[in-house]
Amino acid sequence: MELTITYNNKDYSNYVKDSILIKRVQKNTFKLFAMSYGIISIITALVFTSALFGGLYYAYWGFYLVLAIAFLVVFSGICLLALFLQFVFGGKVIQKQQLGVNATTRIEINQENIIFDNGDTSAVHKWSAVKDLYNKKYNILVFVSDMRAILIPKRIFNSEEEMANCWNYLNECYKNTRTNN
DSSP states (O other), X not given: OEEEEEOOHHHHHHHHHHHTTOHHHXXXXXXXXXXXXXXXXHHHHHHHHHHHHTSOOTTOHHHHHHHHHHHHHHHHHHHHHHHHHXXXXXXXXXXXXXXXXXXXXXXXXXXXXXXXEOSSOEEEEEGGGOOEEEEOSSEEEEESSSSOEEEEEGGGOSSHHHHHHHHHHHHHHHHHHHHHO
């Protein structure tokens, strides 16, 4: 199966919308930023708690209780804010990253691998190395690493049947490597 795709800015925005709720992406994003979110949360909670108590009262258990609650609230808020900002601006970041990259891409899919070629760069991904497949609202996503996916916009298909055939073939290739190992 061979697909030719000319990516546009909407494809990158839709990729972010489709991938933001995938557990693999959330987990890796959390791992990447958890330490900095935690440090910011501790500092913010410490400032808030000491302002509320009028100083640092390490001997008072209520101080630690308020500090813990403040930390959890701030940490949760930062995580939600980060998700929101990624949802709103993530597509723009990817668009900037793709400036100067050839937008027309050929993807060849066969039983052994996926060949990705945009004229400037090419890559061969063996099915045994593919992490996951997702059929989302706007795209079919083939994760070739924890955070990198081959993006197949659904808009390129002429019909639902054509899209379903592609999805079924991708699934078949993916599952064949899982049962043969």
